[in-house]
Amino acid sequence: MKAMHITVIAPYEGLQKTVKRVIQQQKQMKYELYLADLQEAIPIIEKVDDKTDLYISRGGTAKIIKAHTSKQVVEIPISGYDILRTLLLIQDEKDGAEIIAFENISSDFYEISQLLGIEVPITSIESENEVEKAVIRAKESGRRVIIGDTVTNQIAQRYGVEGILITSGEESVKQAFEQAETIRQVHHFYDEENQLYKVLAKEIEEPYFIVEEKEIRFKSDTLKKLEKKENLGMMLQALFELNEYEYNQELRHILYSNGKPYQIYVQPLKEKLNHSIVYIRSMEKVIPSFCRWFQTDGLSLPLVLGTDIVLENHFNEVVEKEGPILITSVEGSGERCITEAILANQWAIECDLNKEVDIDLLFSTQMPLFLLHLDQLLPSKQLEIVEAANQYANPVVFFCESQIELRVFEGRVFELPTLSKRLQHDLSFIRAFISRANSRYGKQVIGIKNTSSEIQELSHRHSLVSFRDLIFREIERADSPHILLQVDRAEQEKEGFIHLDLTKSLDEMESEIIQKVLEDEGFNQSKTAKRLNINRTTVWRKLK
Template sequence: MKTKVLLIAPYRGLRELSLTLLKEQPELDVIVKEADLSASIPLIQYYEQQHIDFIISRGGTAKLIQQYSQIPVIEIKVSGYDIIRALTLIKDYKMKVQLIGFPNICEGVLSIAQLLDIQIAYTTIDQEEEVNNAVLEAKNAGAQVILGDTVTVRTAQENGLQGMMITSGKESVLEAFHQVLDMAKVLEQKRNQLSIFQSLLSNYQDGIAIMDENGEFIYCNQAFSSFFGKVQGDLMQSRFDLPLEVNQFLQRLIQLEEQTYVPNEIINFKHLTTTINGGRFKRAGKYFFYVTIHKKPLDKEMESGIQILRNHLFPTSFAQIVTSSPHMMDVLEKAKKLAELEKNIIIYGEEGTGKRFIAHSIHTASDLMEGDFIEIEINDSTTANISRIVHLIDHLDRATIYLKGVEYLSLENQHVIDEMANNTSRVRFIFAFNQHPNMLIKNNILHKNFIRKMEVEALFIPPLRERMEDLEELIRIFIAKYNAKYGKQIVGVRQEVLKELYLKDWSYKNVTELKDTIKEFVKMTYSDFIEKEQVKLMGLRENEKKSFVNTIDLTKPLDEIEKEIIAQVLEEENMNQSQAAKRLGINRTTLWRKLKG
């Protein structure tokens, strides 16, 4: 299918040249018209209804068309060849020559004139209405020849002066044709992608909608409309009354400022209990909001201490893991070999070391890569009910299950998980722990037979402080990541900043902590480098932590020291008992018992 183009030539010669060159452009269906500046507007308004893909024009006419049309405009540039030809023609003129033109014309001519050591007076204009005054001023200043584009030359002639046009040559017109063909290919790819995305969203089982800054819906899929007993067109054509619970969520979403995401919230309407989440994003200088309503009703297990995510991560691979640490290289080599086997795996290491990333890389490098990657995180032993996990696994075929927090289950439920891991085919279990499993067994947190009965391989991920060779490369990666997110152009960190980062032990959340730190630095930095001033905030936080630790009286009895440590960790975790229990390496029931004791 040919690309349909409207070419508007500001002067007759360009029209004739274009018609000649089009004989060698079989992929283009081009309508060629002659019109300059404002005379081109009626043509645009007419041909916009004829399904034109691109418009080609030149100079000020091209700039004007861009203001009046949504169709992509390709400008026939005034090339260096065009300018050299014009300057060569006038260099021996005895008459006084003055250049009058739009900025794009003047800048090119003056740059080459300077290189050729040709002195030429000039006047820059921004609008068609300025041309006549500019020509009259040039005439009063003694100019006899006006060099410029179509409207300039015509106005000069009307005022009794000689006009010389900088014409576009064959090279410039062919370049515009080639640019159209290149853009047509990209546009076709984007249209195909858009068609795929629209089809995907239309058939997606969860309801998805997008709103503008005013809270008006600009898109929704059929599932979203169906939640409220509507067809898709009803939502797009007019606002309809949503349930109060949904409207309240949407109102909070629109009022987002610093936060860009609202996590899952439970809503009830029409005797249905489900979850809703949403967020904010920026496009072309405007904010938009998206909202997702999950189709599957929320049952008691979903409200419990178990979170299940299916294919939550973008595809990852071992090639994305940055390291020059010999220790970490050994880990990756072992992980690659484990990916080729069908054995279950235990990955252990401190919080934030990258256990989940490596687990996902194992999945994508294995024979199970076409199946699901399912994350199961158990946060609370007092409410966790594993019937939902059992039901999920019973219906799986070819999948990797990344299970974190199995130590928070009762020993009886741990045994159920153990049995499933041993007897489920075509499903690989990857268990994640923040401590060595033997330590959890010793503390009676993990069942003593959990590992012994299972055919499992263990993989230890070292903390960041043991792979500091990777620090600078990780910093560069995180700077690049957050440059893109926050529109910054930071190129690095100062040496004194780097020194401070090397001195920190990163024991709180390791690589995750480093990533969060760099994120904050990027947000606070408005120069090319992250400066030492940004480190001061981090330094203050570290000092606060250390001063708190120093207040613990180690001369007290052991049980009192234990209580003080628990109190400190709880405070650092904003009184979140589940997170505090994780930090302390105990389950929540044990933590609660120690607090009560």
Template sequence: MIKALVIVPYEGLYEMMKEIQQEVKDFQLDIEIGNLYEGVAVAKEAENNGYHVIISRGGTASLIQEAVSIPVIDIQVTGYDVLRIITLVKGFSRKSAIVGFSNITQGAATICKILDLDIKTLTISKDTEVKEILTNLKKHGYEVIIGDVVTVQTAKQLGLTGVLITSGKEAIMDALEEAKRSYRIFSQLQQDVSLFQSILDCNEQPIGVFNIEEKLVYRNERFNQEFHWMIVENSNDIKKLIQETALTKEKQTRTIHINQSFWNITACPQDGAIALFFEKNLSNQSAVQDGEREAKNAIEFRTSASYVSVSGKSEPIQKVLKQIEQYSVNDKAVWIYGEKGNGKELAAHAIYAKRNNLYDPFIVLHGELLRTGRLKDFIVEDFFQKYANGVIYLKNIDHLSADIQKELFDIIKNDKSAKIKWLVSSESNLEEKVKSGTFDRELYQTLGQQKIYLPPLRERREDIEDLVHVFISELHPKYGNGVVGTRPDALAELADYDWPGNVEQLKQVIEQLFKQTSSYYIEKEAVAAVLARLEQPEKKDDALTPIDLNGTLEEIEKQVITKVLEEEGLNQSKAAKRLGINRSTLWRKLK
């Protein structure tokens, strides 16, 4: 029996592997989600746990091959995989290009020629070439980039639309056959690595070990409970601490803000590595100890990976894109306003991405959760000075009380060096509130010199087609089904709807349609049914679907999830949060 671990870089491939897991023989097949260096960390643990072979894909497989001694099998991209994605991209109205290693581009170029498609194809030999190539493509008007996970992630960082070439069942079965052949040749196991085990045995506090390239190569269980590895690895403060420790070869301690808390971090040089030991700084935790749950969530450190670009070809959205370009050349405050769900945070992040190094923090302050005195606490903690290289995005500034408005203006007025970079948003232009005295005039005049208005989706219906294709391309890595587009009459239904919840509501509807569609195209009837449910009057209390307690546990659970979805207006993010599960688990339980 071959003990194999499959490390997949996206959730859709995870679902497909689970189906195949029930069919294969001669394998003990385990599946984990991990992309690039996260996948490498999972692979190293797997090697120590006695796995005979690792199966992965693309750039993740290449990195794992360099990090472990057991056989690593790459799930190759087939011509069928390329053809399916090219069929999807035909629906985009923007210039497209395929960028990847030769195993992707050779077959893709041939298919594009056969189908007479004007899609540029570029081959890379190493992942470090991707950013330069995509930057050049962007300068020449390319907006849609097709490729593997590395290519798609870089595309998003540059504000381009990235479309992932997902793997089909045929490629996975070929990889399993290759795993059998490799196992017959490479049957030895790598010796246990004692360094990480000894660290675990000696200390229960969060521990992370970095190599001299500042990459996280090990983290213990407590570390995983406290942090997401990417946040720690991308922290500039952590990088500086590692560099100084490697240079001096001496143990040292720093206080660093991570994950909304301050930590005393002790760095200890090891042979070829730096071990970091984390201990919470309890003397400086007012941000998370004021007794209310809202206070914990008033501030967030965001990463660039979770954002898509502002998209559309309409005249109003093109005006927005020009303003983003115009306001990105300076560090002055920008005020973004428009209806709820219309992508104000995406516009803020686009400005941040153009102004800043993506390693600099993008810090979100939620105006509706800030309490009187909280901004003064930030001053005491030197919070704004500490993160002056980043951007402070004050979301929903129109929700601030009069006292906090005054505190905020005092902070801006006393920032003589103008180091703090402010982006703010509101659901409407606040001129009427200023005239009535319910919003501070000086604060409005200070932060509102550069303003961007995001029009509602009903005023730019021609953008809906492009947005639908963007959302479908985003859902492929997550769910992995075969949907490549919408029927013209289905798209017409979507374009005719008024979308009171704007872009966010459209995104939720497309996700719902994507998951329930078993064919390649979303049909008009499915769209009409979902939109009809949205038009139904909001149900209250007993009018909601009742729960029948006579069913099995699984049936009752499904009823509970369905009822919560109804109460949350089919918003899966809100429903999952209420149920205490992630969206992927929610989707699997509804299947």
């Protein structure tokens, strides 16, 4: 039978000696014995917790150990003999005495003192922080003797009051070790199953836990490591509160921890009724290779909608409807900004449907979706994908540069105006771009020198996004209150170069570089990360 490793933490020296005498009679257990009281025990726990199977301690120290470990803690009891000895010791001083102890000790004292007819005031405490105030009150009430645990005695002596330590006799220590022996035998009974769990905990790389009726029974090593980095408590609570949570069927769901999404995959264990294994998967590992994180275009919704009340009203009508939404326009017209508003969540994935796509795998992600180029597929394939989107539990936004003949989108099609159409009735976006660029580059540009016809000509060659970028480039190098917009072909031909304002902070320059590379790579974060020799998480974090 495998030996159990026990850590004994004695709160006072006399108990330490008593434990040593009892230990000599034990053969099937390995021990480490420490002298520490209350908070002094915490560094010891941190040191030995990995190799310890069980702790033995007493009173308030045992209570603190329980709060700092998941291992079992056996408490050395204050036996009836211990209490009787203490009460008999102070019976001549009972009128000037008071017991100040943790509730698990004071309640026993109360019961036995009532039986003996020895009336001694008793003050129960919940933490060591309450001891000093209790001692001061006792002294002010005329108490000459204070009975309690180690910390109570130390504080009583500090205030010039006699302290009597409630000690545990050898029979109490033996009782604790007998309980530990019972636990050892139970551990042995389940040892093979526990060993299997430990192997699984180390061998399976995915974070997971085993749950029985919404109570976690086992956690993998990888999950424990993840919990040190992420606060998963609220996310797991949200899982158990799901109406569709069942023990007899598979479930995939997206839940968030500190704003970061995880895919939760619940798999029932057929051999264990009401048991499930729950995998917690980082979305970066779940997203199919043909998808990428949705990236917004940096525009604001008021800017994209402009002053066109009809457009704004139509947007509000579309958003209120259930089902997938279709956005049509020239690419770069603000479709990503509109999509961000519709999805109401920055965590979404996008997919170019014109590439090789596994539709079943795409919709198994359970993430909000931004799907491009539906119009470039055959009508039968278009219908298949839209029908799948209709059954999908999360929002889906399609973007096409041309209309498609699908009635399923009736009432849920939103057409964005091109840049040239915007210029016909609303120029406010130009002022907004200038203001933003001034803020970014520390300039004071107040307008554009181009004529109306020149701006109109530029609008046929640019989308809203590329026109913004053109304004930003000109303002970045501007040295006068007005700028002249033109396509600097020589500048465009210098691929791989970017102008940096060295007056900015390092974080600002890093963000600008990453944003530029991201644009060059078509907002593909994987390609951006590879080109910059960093991981995708770093790309996302730097752009936050």
